[in-house]
Amino acid sequence: MKYYIIAGESSGDQHAAYLIRSLKNIDPESAFRFWGGERMAAVSGSAPEKHIDELAFMGFWEVFINLRSILRNFRQVKADILNFKPDCLILVDYPGFNLRMAEWAHKKGIKVAYFIAPQVWAWKENRVSKIQKYCDLLLTILPFEETYFHEKGVEQAKFVGHPLLDHFSEFQADQTGFEALPKLFGIFPGSRLQEVRHILPPVSPIFHKNPDIQFGLSATPKLMEEPRLYSRFTKGAKNVNLFRGRQHDLLANCYAAFVKSGTSTLEAALLGVPQAVIYKGNPISFQIAKRVVKVPYISLVNLILDENLVDEHIQSEVNPKVLERAFEKLQDDRERQRIREGYNRLREKLGGPGASDRAAREIFKLIT
Secondary structure (H helix, E strand, O other): OEEEEEEOOHHHHHHHHHHHHHHHHHOOOOEEEEEEOHHHHHHHOOOOOEEHHHOOOOOHHHHHHOHHHHHHHHHHHHHHHHHHOOOEEEEEOOHHHHHHHHHHHHHOOOEEEEEOOOOOOOOOOOHHHHHHHHOOEEEEOOOOHHHHHHHOOOOOEEEOOOOHHHHHHOOOOOOOOOOOOOOEEEEEOOOOHHHHHHHHHHHHHHHHHOOOOOEEEEEOOOHHHOHHHHHHHHOOOOOEEEEEOOHHHHHHOEEEEEEEOOHHHHHHHHOOOOEEEEEOOOHHHHHHHHHHOOOOOOOHHHHHHOOOOOOEEEHHHOOHHHHHHHHHHOOOHHHHHHHHHHHHHHHHHHOOOOHHHHHHHHHHHHHO
């Protein structure tokens, strides 16, 4: 069978890579074409038609100012799909783009499987009708989502489990580069340039105020092409260690961390790393989001548990004074132990590994 996959973000690239591996096991004659990143390329043996670095536009304002590029992407991917003639279009998260692709593909008679359901329970609930109409299969990864979608009439929704559990069930941290370092306090500002620019400046004073503590700063390969970006924000601090494209290795070597909201918060939890969650974005985008988002938490950890296990600092709270207090709180052994105990409850809710295999079986069943 032929599969066309669209993943527009780093986390989607990771989850799609595991899905490709599972599909290849089920369907040895499978052929893939995709928009994604390095992980998908490594598993599939081919390069992406479009790299995620060209796709990651976050926030209302950012989408607006990049509208011309986004429209060009739509034209390119539609032409490429028609040329490839896939048996199934697999859409991975990235709902602003992918739901439009679902509608287009449905009208072209192409089977559509959506892996990692759009979080319409948080905002844009009007998207439910599009999902119901244009997606032949909806694969959910959070425990409460299947019930939510069934109650909304999306009978094709199936809970397969969270693919991160697949990754961490076989993950072994590479200790190269960590041998001479003590346990680190991790800084994970995100994979997008705009995130790093918003988050690192208010964090950087902590480096200088705590010279006896070593910090590990996670950087994506793409952003490492702009080394001055990091040196400008670290301002000559000798206790900051930069790790390129090694987020999970770094997390595994941290005793605690500041983590930008998103999938990384769940990754930290599954690796048992106590954290404070931070988010600071474009002010215009944030004000718009505040009016439409209807969830009490921004981190997946707190959302899944439905409790405030890890502290969250948003927008104006991402300032040196607040972050210094958050940093001090995470130095407390009892606080870190409290968070780790909450992570045990989180793992119980998520279930076991095997999400990628279950998703692959459902997709293969859809088209055979």
